[in-house]
Amino acid sequence: MDLETVMQELEALGKERLKKMYMNNGAKEPVFGVATGAMKPIARKIKKNQPLAEELYATGNYDAMYFAGVICDPPIMTEEDFERWIDAAYFYMLSDFVVAVSLAETNFAQAVADRWIESGEELRMSAGWSCYCWLLGNRQDAEFSESKLASMLDQVKNTIHQSPDTVKSAMNNFIATVAISFVPLHEKAVETAKDVGLVEIKKGKKKSTVSNVSERIQKEVDRGMLGFKRKYVRC
Template sequence: MTAAQDVLRELEALGSEQTRKTYRRHGATEPMFGVKFGDLEKLRKRLGRDQALARALWQSKNHDARVLAAMIADPAAFDLETLARWQAEATCNLQSDALIGHVGARLPAAAAAATAWLDASAEPQRRAGWVLVSHLAQESPDLEDSFFANLLPRIEREIHEAPNRTREAMNRTLIAIGARSDGLARLATAAARKIGPVEVDHGDTDCKTPDAVSYIAKAREHRAKQEAKHGGKAAAKPAKATAKKATAKKATAKSRRAGAEA
């Protein structure tokens, strides 16, 4: 029995019909076992980075196996072509988002990938581009703020006419950009006020569309408290902590961990 077969057996034992029902509401399709994200995270920690195992799990086409594959895949084994191929093979946003968060955002050329996907003709790639930008805003302190500021006018122009799930990702990205720095918070908040309420059909789920203005304010308030607590040292850290604690647990995590929470 191969390592992949061992992991698939373990995933099957961890699955439940209740979680399968939840995943179906978020667009996942068979085959799948219905493994909660908390259990997948435990497996990720135990398995570590393993590209060969990740490739085998991804090729199984099982939903849970593919999410775990994204979680343990080695970003160093990916170029933009490989990332694009895996993303195109994803059968739902849960798989695509896991791949982008655990692999795509860690590639040196991630910003170039995001820019290319935003102009893609296929809606899944355009949505993936915005999800990638949201991760970069949280996790890539070396990127210039201008990269994100230049995307705000595009969000203003396109968000209301974008397809439903792309609209959701754009709103998430708007919040992540605003959470990144004080300067971007002012620009993103002004953009959010111009945009107004964003309507997203979340289907038969408990997900809600976060209000960008209030979420950006909460994120920046949290970061200011962290900086005061640590004597300004928090300013040297990536905005990831701020965004995840003040926004992603309530907004981004709705997509990445929908099955465990909704």
């Protein structure tokens, strides 16, 4: 399938209700409003296709950029490719759910995520924290430095309330992910969540929400999810 054919198929799947929802979250025109599940039949036909993914991502169309993340081939992507992708990611649904997810499938994910977290740029920072969430939820504990993750929890505790909204959200997710998916630091993450308390987050045009990460962690523990690892990063 070529770029034109894929764009036509995506446009045909667009729904006005979803388009409005994506735009309320921060998407900008052009947007078709395609449900992520509706993309799967096209993805099955294409499988992985990095050249086509690059063409789709370069369109600036939100749905095409998202679909690029579905069919891209992260192991053959370079750090420079990811810098280019994060530069073009203009809101959190691209930075955290396309770029960060794809980055998590590379062998240099932690190095790039560390650099982005320290960048001072909102979407790079949120992508960096989100990448760690995808990594921790998929890879074995032995692949991570316990002392480094402990230091990152302290960083979250000390900076979350002064951080931009998308970064707050990603940091919140980081606390919860460490608590559930990195068992050696479960107790420290639980204590960090208590210290952080309630976090007010506003994304796009939506109303502010208040997150209680302690409650979220407890619910996951009650569900028997402690130690959870997903088989794949991308579904």
